[in-house]
Amino acid sequence: MNRADFLDEIKNYNDFWDIVVIGGGATGLGCAVDAASRGYKTLLLEMHDFAKGTSSRSTKLVHGGVRYLQQGDVSLVIEALHERGLLIQNAPHLVSHQSFIVPSYEWWNGPFYGVGLKVYDALAGKLGIKKSENLSKEKTLEKIPTLEPKDLRGGVMYYDGQFDDSRLSINLAQTIADEGGYPLNYMKVTGLKKNGKGFIEGLQARDMLNGEDHEINARVVINATGIFSDHIMKMDDQNHENIIQCAQGIHLVLDKDFLPGESAIMVPHTDDGRVLFAVPWHNKVIVGTTDTPIKKPSLEPVALEEEIEFILRHAAQYLTKNPSRKDVKSVFAGLRPLVKPPDVKKTSEISRSHHLQVSESGLVTIAGGKWTTYRKMAEDTIDRAALVAGLEVKECPTKDLRIHGWLKNVDRKDHLFVYGSDKVALQKLIDENEELGEQLHPDLPYIKAEVIWAVRNELAQTIEDVLSRRTRALLLDAKASVEMSPEVGRLLAQEFGKDKSWVEQEVKEYKQVAKNYILE
Helix, strand or coil: CCCHHHHHHHHHHCCCCEEECCCCCHHHHHHHHHHHCCCCCEEEEECCCCCCCHHHHHCCCCCCCCHHHCCHHHHHHHHHHHHHHHHHHHHHCCEEEEEEEEEECCCCCCHHHHHHHHCCCCCCCCHHCCCCEEEEEEHHHHCCCCCCCCCEEEEEEEEECCHHHHHHHHHHHHHHCCCCCCEEEEEEEEEEEEEECCCCEEEEEECCCCEEEEEEEEEEEECCCCCHHHHHHHHHCCCCCCCCEEEEEEEEEEHHHCCCCCCEEEECCCCCCCCCCEEEEECCEEEEEEEEEEECCCCCCCCCCCHHHHHHHHHHHHEEECCCCCHCCCEEEEEEEECCCCCCCCCCCCCEEEEEEECCCCCCCECCHHHHHHHHHHHHHHHHHHHHCCCCCCCCCHHHHHCCCCCCCCCCCCHHHHHHHHHHHHHHHHHHHHHCCEEEEEEEEEEEEHHHHHHCCCCCCCCHHHHHCCCCCHHHHHHHHHHHHHHHHHHHHHHHCCCCCHHHHHHHHHHHHHHHCCCC
């Protein structure tokens, strides 16, 4: 992918784009993949970087949602389990099976999960993973030796999916390009163009890297901006009443010795009604999450002190080795874009089903949902958008569409597995220049070749793009990522033809972002 080539296409294209998608998170990327794969002339615009917001800050799970089953939202569970199965098939290099254990203690009622998980298995049908099973106390502790043994009765083991969210986002952007579409980051929509009858016929956008403005014609515009959905809807109608309720979830990242086995822990009941997860990921452990109502959306949400203490307290309740602030390698926060019904007070009770609507001007808005169901959300959205635009009706091909990088059998002990089939080309860079095989930091596996690859093939523009979303250094060890930043900046400057002052400014900006990921 080459950003300059994409910009040339925008400047030189003198017709109407069939579909323009605003938003480069999971939902927007999914919509653009769907549209491009149907053969529609497709453009995606993201004001920052792909998956900068919610889509890189998840619990890293592709799951049906066990707790939605307890809430009675069976249709959502069925849909999510089906989509989980498709995603495992379509991106096997990034999505893998993960075993979970629900520990049973005397102080909460566990029987539902023994029976409920059998229902969960059945709902997955032919796209299921392995069947759940009841475990004795001894077997539970064998699987998770650091689990608190006091009052433990046993557990239930079930299976779900796990993935790398921002890496999947980058692969989706590459898939858009593979299918003939144009994904562009750092392109902010500044206004909507309407004709004399009040129908949307395009938009204005500004290149955030050089300040250049662009006029873009579109048969239909899709608003897939997640937590910023209301902002675009007010751009369309200044009297629009907000539909999005942001709910913040935070995660703490710990060293692997807090959860040395391969199984994850899922605790169904915490103080705020959320599920607590402790999940192995990239040789670390992610513990979360919270559900805190937040009034205003933000590109860089910050974990609140009470949320941090909440996670530490609950982790200590279930682990023999109690984590403290000094054990936290990184803390990250994400905002869920929930579509609020008027009668629900707690954000944990708001449905994760998606919400699709068309305004009088023809703006198509897709909001809500969750990572696991991004493909189905996109299918529903493009079906509707094609009708609004009067496009030729074409069948959705994404159920069987292999996502860029598709590779069936990868070696997950080699950190380069996330590149899937692109690993061959990455290795070629190293063969041509041995220096690119050098690690960027002794505490993390990332190498210099990944920086070069991110610039040349993944539209990375900044140090943050590389360390937060092309690699996951910021999330895995925030302090180490800061120490890596000058060298990453040097490599970027080499690729972009920038000077030393550019590197210094980039490092300064990255440190500003990273400080909120470090617990003092």
